[in-house]
Amino acid sequence: MPSSIVIGSQWGDEGKGKVIDILASQAEVVVRSQGGNNAGHTVVNNGVTYKLHVVPSGILYPDTLCLIGAGVVIDPKNFLEELQMLKDKNISTKNLKIDPRTHVVMPWHILLDGLSEQFRGNSDIGTTKRGIGPAYMDKYERCGIRMYDLVHPEIFRQKALSTGALKNKIITEVYGGEAFDLEAVIAEYTEYGRQLASYVDDVSVLTYEANKAGKTILFEGAQATLLDIDFGTYPYVTSSHPVSGGVCTGTGVGPKMIDRIIGVAKAYTTRVGKGPFPSELNDEIGDKIRNIGGEFGTTTGRPRRTGWFDAVIVRHSVRVNGLDGLALNKLDTLCGLGDLKVCVAYKKPDGTVLKNFPAALEELDGVEPVYETLPGFTEDISGCRSFDELPETCKAYIRRVEELIECPVCMIGVGPDRTQTIERN
């Protein structure tokens, strides 16, 4: 397939890295279109572990063009550390390009992320405190600093002085915080711009040309559908569009370029940060899933909240993204848990049943998950490499998931290694 999108179908951390890595090995171009270093995935290649945040996973393949589109926000300090980590492991970054339109995460964004979370108190969002929301705020406020500005010292200086003065006013007068020394910030970030200048190129043009030349392109999603600023659990969401439509706006290409859209989900559900989670398990089974599945954040190390597979949210993802197939990861984690439950709807306190994920959180107040119970399994499935090799109970689980979400399961993850994947047509 020439152009594929891989998207998270739950609240993130679905194991997109593994699916992306499999597809990246077949791609000639890998594009990232939104988010920033709030994302994180671990890729293990030839026994070496790489923790990637913004750099597309194609970087591990020496001939793959890796593109960072206009919809991404980049913290240059952190990004340069990521590049250094790769260079230290002998990974070349010569095929990496950053769109000049990407917005720069400035130190005041990081500070303001923390200050506004603190101000919200118990109503905080639980952000990664990487400055992502404040950077997107400036983008839409039209006072942001873009990569183009960062690599042009005179333009950068002028913009940093004007937006920096405003940010200092907000930091000191609204939050009672300490102002930034703007000259020191300008000196530090001008140096980052100097180091990044050679990477800047028009990603919209590069992607368009690659597609015209018939190259295989992988658009790798970060975060996930239920964290989308519009179609997620607002306000407990990130500030970008981690849905398939966001790939087009975040890269600068038209939807007709896309041939295939794959969603990724776990065979259960997790989320980090605050916000609703109807099928959450605050019990022994939830703990077991967390421990067996290693459910601790790559970026923040936070323990993830865990729960049963929620077909309502994945069906929502199938619709919002137009999924052609779902990669269902970590089926092996469900081994030995006893009967398996799947949430098929939500029941409101007044007895009404919600089959579609609602637009507003208030609609979820007091809902009870409606579960279907399916037989569990105790067999070790980590060595299975075809659907037929799976125990009947696993096959039945997957077939029922497919019916409920109205989308075929095209890949099944049975272990952390890349080879521990069952591919289905």
Ligand code: IMP
């Ligand atoms: P922010 O993106 O740092 O503003 O955080 C907003 C919400 O999105 C928080 O609940 C985060 O935990 C969540 N979030 C952001 N990035 C990721 C991710 O890559 N995986 C899972 N959750 C994420």
